Amino acid sequence: MGKNFWLVKSExxxxxxxxxxxxxxxxxEGVRNYQxxxxxxxxxxxxxxxxxxxxxxxxTGVAGVATVSSPPIPDETQFNKKSEYFxxxxxxxxxxxxxxxxxxxxxxxxxxxxxxxxSNKALKDMVLxxxxxxxxxxxxxxxxxxTILGMARRK
DNA sequence: GCCAACGTTGGC
DNA sequence: GCCAACGTTGGC
Numbered sequence: 001m002g003k004n005f006w007l008v009k010s011e012x013x014x015x016x017x018x019x020x021x022x023x024x025x026x027x028x029e030g031v032r033n034y035q036x037x038x039x040x041x042x043x044x045x046x047x048x049x050x051x052x053x054x055x056x057x058x059x060t061g062v063a064g065v066a067t068v069s070s071p072p073i074p075d076e077t078q079f080n081k082k083s084e085y086f087x088x089x090x091x092x093x094x095x096x097x098x099x100x101x102x103x104x105x106x107x108x109x110x111x112x113x114x115x116x117x118x119s120n121k122a123l124k125d126m127v128l129x130x131x132x133x134x135x136x137x138x139x140x141x142x143x144x145x146x147t148i149l150g151m152a153r154r155k
Numbered sequence: 156g157c158c159a160a161c162g163t164t165g166g167c
Numbered sequence: 168g169c170c171a172a173c174g175t176t177g178g179c
Contacts, residue, residue, distance in 0.1 A: 009177085032175095033162075056177055114178080132160050134176050 004043060005145040007051040007062070007128060008102070009136040017052050017063040017107050025069055025103040028137075029077045030085045032097065036137035041072045041098040043139070050102055051140060051148060053128070054111065061113035062148055070101035108152040122147045 008028060010016065020026060031037055048068040054060055074095035077085035090096040117123050127138040140148075 011177090035162095060178070134161060136176085 004045060004048045005051075005140045005142055006039070006044065006048060006068075007053055007126075007138050007140050008066075009053045009055040011056045012054045012063070013056075016054065017104075020052065020064075020066060020102070020104045021107055023104070025101055027070075027073065027075070027101050028099045029075045031075070031099060031137060032085060033136060036135055037098055039137050039139065040100050044068045044072070044100050046071060049105075049145060051145065055136075059111050059113040059115070061111040061115075061117065062108065062152075063111050064107040065105040065149070066102040067105050068100050069103035072098045072100055075099040108155075110152075110155050112148055112151050112155075116151065117148070120147065120151070 012018075015026070028040065031040065046068055050066040050068060051062045052064045052066050054063045074092065075085070075097040077083040078087040078090040078095060078097045079092060080086055085097075087096050114128075117126065118129055123129065123144055126140060126144050127133050127135060128140075
């Protein structure tokens, strides 16, 4: 339990690390990519550590840390006709989209920017910096996670 | 706002 | 099952 490490992306104008700090916990809804869903459904465990990344932001980068705080649960937005994430093919008996809840852990004093991540050789294998990679939920290694944390502590 | 890269959809 | 067209992501 709690031995995997992840990175999730969010546009801060939609949901930022400050939003999570205020809510303390939130279902990670609205992911509509099968690979990302499969990570949440099949591989995430309660207690896993999560880097919270701000995309389409100024600056873009890792803004803080969260933890996985629930087992996989159906993403409720797929049943809501009014939601932009509504999926007419999904039913409560046969949900198509699965998510987990994440809980606030910490907000970094400053963002660890994408530029800083790219210039750190220890992080060159991160999924985040692979050309063309757009996964919004992605695995990171323990070492990558600790490297980012170290950069945040040092600033 | 632009645009490259990727994922999904749908005709055949 | 192929693949062109379209939509989305996300850095810049």
